Amino acid sequence: MSGSPMRVVIAEDAAIMRDGLTQTLSRRGHQVVAAVPDAEALLAAVGEHRPDVAIVDVRMPPTHTDEGLRAAKAIRRDYPGVGVLVFSQYIEARSAADLFAGAPSGVGYLLKDRVADVSDFIEALTRVARGGTVLDPEVVGQLLGASRRTDALATLTPREREVLALIAEGRSNTAIAETLFISAGVVEKHVASIFAKLGLAPSDTDNRRVIAAIMYLES
Amino acid sequence: MIVPAARGSGRPGRTYPGLVRREWDWLLSHPVEADLLLAAVLLVATVGQSRADPLILAVSTLLVATIPLRRRYPVQAFTTALLIAALQVGLGMQPRGDYAVAALQPTVAEFVVAVLLYTLAAHTPRRTSIRGLCGCLILSAIAIARWPGSNGLHPEPAILGASALLASACLTAWVLGDSVAYRYRVAYYAALEERAARLEAERDAQARIATAAERARQLQERRALAVDESAARLRRIERDLHDGAQVRLAALALSLGEIKEDLEADNDGDGGRARMLIGAAHASAKEALAELRDLARGIHPAVLDRGLDAALSSLTESSAVPVELTVSISKRPSPAIETIAYFCAAELLANVAKHSSAAKASIVVSDDEGELVLTVGDDGVGGARPGDGGGLAGLRERVQTVDGKLRIDSPPGGPTKITIVLPGHA
Numbered sequence: 001m002s003g004s005p006m007r008v009v010i011a012e013d014a015a016i017m018r019d020g021l022t023q024t025l026s027r028r029g030h031q032v033v034a035a036v037p038d039a040e041a042l043l044a045a046v047g048e049h050r051p052d053v054a055i056v057d058v059r060m061p062p063t064h065t066d067e068g069l070r071a072a073k074a075i076r077r078d079y080p081g082v083g084v085l086v087f088s089q090y091i092e093a094r095s096a097a098d099l100f101a102g103a104p105s106g107v108g109y110l111l112k113d114r115v116a117d118v119s120d121f122i123e124a125l126t127r128v129a130r131g132g133t134v135l136d137p138e139v140v141g142q143l144l145g146a147s148r149r150t151d152a153l154a155t156l157t158p159r160e161r162e163v164l165a166l167i168a169e170g171r172s173n174t175a176i177a178e179t180l181f182i183s184a185g186v187v188e189k190h191v192a193s194i195f196a197k198l199g200l201a202p203s204d205t206d207n208r209r210v211i212a213a214i215m216y217l218e219s
Numbered sequence: 220m221i222v223p224a225a226r227g228s229g230r231p232g233r234t235y236p237g238l239v240r241r242e243w244d245w246l247l248s249h250p251v252e253a254d255l256l257l258a259a260v261l262l263v264a265t266v267g268q269s270r271a272d273p274l275i276l277a278v279s280t281l282l283v284a285t286i287p288l289r290r291r292y293p294v295q296a297f298t299t300a301l302l303i304a305a306l307q308v309g310l311g312m313q314p315r316g317d318y319a320v321a322a323l324q325p326t327v328a329e330f331v332v333a334v335l336l337y338t339l340a341a342h343t344p345r346r347t348s349i350r351g352l353c354g355c356l357i358l359s360a361i362a363i364a365r366w367p368g369s370n371g372l373h374p375e376p377a378i379l380g381a382s383a384l385l386a387s388a389c390l391t392a393w394v395l396g397d398s399v400a401y402r403y404r405v406a407y408y409a410a411l412e413e414r415a416a417r418l419e420a421e422r423d424a425q426a427r428i429a430t431a432a433e434r435a436r437q438l439q440e441r442r443a444l445a446v447d448e449s450a451a452r453l454r455r456i457e458r459d460l461h462d463g464a465q466v467r468l469a470a471l472a473l474s475l476g477e478i479k480e481d482l483e484a485d486n487d488g489d490g491g492r493a494r495m496l497i498g499a500a501h502a503s504a505k506e507a508l509a510e511l512r513d514l515a516r517g518i519h520p521a522v523l524d525r526g527l528d529a530a531l532s533s534l535t536e537s538s539a540v541p542v543e544l545t546v547s548i549s550k551r552p553s554p555a556i557e558t559i560a561y562f563c564a565a566e567l568l569a570n571v572a573k574h575s576s577a578a579k580a581s582i583v584v585s586d587d588e589g590e591l592v593l594t595v596g597d598d599g600v601g602g603a604r605p606g607d608g609g610g611l612a613g614l615r616e617r618v619q620t621v622d623g624k625l626r627i628d629s630p631p632g633g634p635t636k637i638t639i640v641l642p643g644h645a
C-alpha cells in the first residue's frame with residue numbers, strides 16, 4: 001500500500017515476531033525473501049538474495065548481546081546497496097553512533113515497539129530501503145537531553161532544535177513544515193541556519209541532514 | 220632439680236622471733252654479704268680456737284672459702300668441704316690425743332659442713348642431698364670413733380653426747396634445707412600449673428578465634444555466592460522478559476496495529492465501537508511495552524552484557540551534562556559488581572543533571588589491587604549529602620551489601636567528587 005514492493009530479509013530470533021512481520025509485509029505486497037533466526041544466517045541470506053532492505057534484531061543467538069548490530073555494520077560495509085533497519089527492545093545512543101558512523105545512508109535504528117504503528121513502520125522501512133535514514137525518536141530524545149554537550153549545538157535556537165529533532169527522525173522538509181505548522185520556506189531557512197551553525201558544508205544535501213543528527217552522538 | 224635461690228621469695232610479712240627484723244631482712248636480700256659475714260664469724264672463732272696457728276688457720280680458711288660458693292655450686296662446694304673435713308678426721312685426729320698432721324686439726328670451721336649440707340638439701344634433688352647427709356653421718360661416726368676420748372680419756376656419756384650432737388646437727392641442717400627445697404618445689408609446681416592453665420586458655424582462645432575466622436570466611440563465601448547468584452538470576456529474568464513477554468507483547472501490538480488500520484481503512488460499516496476498543500487495546504499494548512522496557516532495564520541493563528565500558532559510555536552519551544569518561548581496568552569485575560557500579564554511575568549522573576548545575580562532569584573507573592574504583596565528579600555547586608530514602612543513601616546501602624565503600628566529597632560551592640570502591644568480586 002505504501003510505495004513499490006520491496007524485497008526484505010528478516011533476522012529475528014523470536015519466531016512469533018518473525019512470522020508476524022512476514023505476514024504484515026506480505027499482506028502489503030512486499031516480498032520476504034528470507035526470515036532467519038541469527039546473524040550468520042542473515043549474512044548468508046543477504047549475500048544470496050541482495051534484498052532492498054534487511055530488518056535486523058540486535059540481540060540474537062549465540063550470545064544475545066549485540067550480534068545483530070555487528071551483522072548490520074558488516075552488511076553496510078559489504079553490501080552498500082542493501083538498506084539495514086536495526087530494531088531492538090532497547091535503544092542505546094552509543095549503538096546509534098556506531099551504526100551511523102561514516103556517511104550514513106540506507107540505515108535505520110528503531111525501537112521494536114514501533115512495529116505497533118504498522119504504517120509508520122513500513123514507511124520507515126521504505127525510507128531505509130531507498131537509501132534514507134531513520135532514527136528512533138527515543139534516541140533523538142536522549143540526544144536532545146544531552147544537547148548541551150557541544151558549543152555548536154548550544155547556539156541553536158529552540159525552534160532550530162525542534163527542526164533538528166525532526167530531521168534526526170528522518171522527516172522531509174515538507175513533513176517538518178506540516179508538523180510545526182510553518183511554511184516550507186521557513187523550514188528551509190531554519191535548516192540552512194542549522195547546517196551553518198553546525199559547520200556542515202553544502203555538499204550532498206541528504207547526508208548533511210543525518211550528519212546533523214549524528215553530531216549529537218559524536219560530539 | 221636445681222631451683223635458683225629466689226631472692227626474697229619468702230612469704231612477705233613473715234617475722235623471725237628473736238632477731239631484729241630489719242637486719243634479718245637486709246641479710247635475706249643480700250645473700251652474698253650474709254655469706255661473707257658468716258665466713259668472717261667462723262674465721263674469727265677459728266683464730267680464737269687455734270691461737271692463731273697459721274697452718275690451722277690456712278686449712279680453716281680453705282674450708283670457710285666454700286661458703287660464698289655454695290649457692291652457685293652447691294654440690295662442688297659441699298664435696299670440697301666434706302673432703303677437707305674427711306682429711307681432718309682421717310689425718311688430724313688421733314684416738315690417743317696427738318695429731319698426725321697438726322695443721323689438719325678440726326676447728327669450729329667444721330660448722331661449714333652443716334651449712335653446706337643445708338644448702339645442698341635446699342638446692343639439689345633429694346637424691347643428691349640424702350647422699351650428702353649419709354656422707355656427713357658416716358664422717359661423724361668416724362670422727363666419734365677417732366675422738367681423743369674414745370681410748371678412755373673421756374667418760375662414755377660425753378662420747379654419746381658428742382655423737383648425738385654431731386648427728387643431730389647434720390640431720391637438722393638437712394631437714395631445714397629440705398623444707399626450703401620443699402617450699403621451692405611447691406612454688407615451682409604451682410607456677411607450672413599456672414603456666415599450663417594459661418597455655419590451655421590461650422589454646423582455647425586461639426581455637427575460638429580460628430572457628431570464628433572460618434565461620435566469617437564461610438559466610439563471606441556464601442554471601443558472594445548469593446550476590447552472584449542473584450545477579451545471574453536478575454539477568455535471567457531480564458532475558459526471559461526480553462525473549463518472552465516483551466516479544467509476545469510486541470507481536471500482539473503489531474497485530475492490534477494491523478487490525479486498527481484495517482478497521483480505519485473500511486470506514487463504512489458500523490464498526491465504530493470495535494474501532495474504539497481496538498484503538499484502546501493498541502494504545503495500552505504500547506504503554507505496556509514501554510513500561511515493561513523500563514522494568515526490564517531496572518532489573519538488569521542489557522547493555523552491561525557488552526561490558527562496563529560500553530554500558531557507561533552509553534550512559535554518558537545521553538547525559539544532559541557532558542561527561543568525560545575514562546575506563547582503565549585490567550580485569551573485568553564479576554557481573555554483580557559491574558551491575559552495582561553501573562547503577563551507581565547512573566544515579567550519580569542523574570544527580571549531576573538534577574542538582575549540580577555543573578558545566579561538565581567526569582567518570583573515572585580504575586582498578587586498584589583487585590578493587591574497582593569508580594569516581595564521579597562535577598564542577599557544580601556542591602553540597603551533596605545523603606538524605607533519608609534518597610538516591611545517595613540507597614547507593615550506600617547497595618554498595619555495602621558487598622563490603623564496598625562510598626565517599627562523598629562535596630563542599631558547599633563545589634566541586635563534587637563521589638568515590639565508590641567495590642571489591643573485584645562480591
Ligand SMILES: Nc1ncnc2c1ncn2[C@@H]1O[C@H](COP(=O)(O)OP(=O)(O)O)[C@@H](O)[C@H]1O
Pocket residue numbers: 570571573574575597599600601602603604605606608609610611612635
Ligand atoms: N552532584 C551534586 N551536586 C550538588 N548537590 C548534589 C549532588 N548530588 C546530590 N546533591 C544533593 O544531595 C541531595 C541528596 O541526593 P540524593 O540522595 O541522590 O537524593 P535525590 O537525588 O533523590 O534528591 C540532593 O537533594 C542534592 O541536594
Ligand SMILES: [Mg+2]
Pocket residue numbers: 566569570609610611
Ligand atoms: Mg538522586
